[in-house]
Amino acid sequence: MAYFNNKKEPVPEVETMIWSCTNDSCPGWMRESFSFESEPSCPLCHSEMKKEEKVLPKID
Template structure:
């Protein structure tokens, strides 16, 4: 019998998370709001403006001590 050490996707809890999405239609860039360091971020892939939204994602905690938005 085989036992995998990896957690299955069903074991990871998901929550509705605030994100920033790229406004460029040809780019699919996005980032979690709690990992952004600017009040109005730009896309790191195409440098277009980003807009706020929500997405159902696995729960992740940002424990960085320097999480202040400028």
């Protein structure tokens, strides 16, 4: 039996375009590639969203 001190391979991160909620009290955001609309509304509070960039783990 081998123990590796729970060390895992680091997940590569990339700059990703996201939609971010414009409501200051709402933490809502989503990846642009996961949106079905050209200008989505926030799924949490239904406010408008704006495009931003965020460093996130890479998803294939």
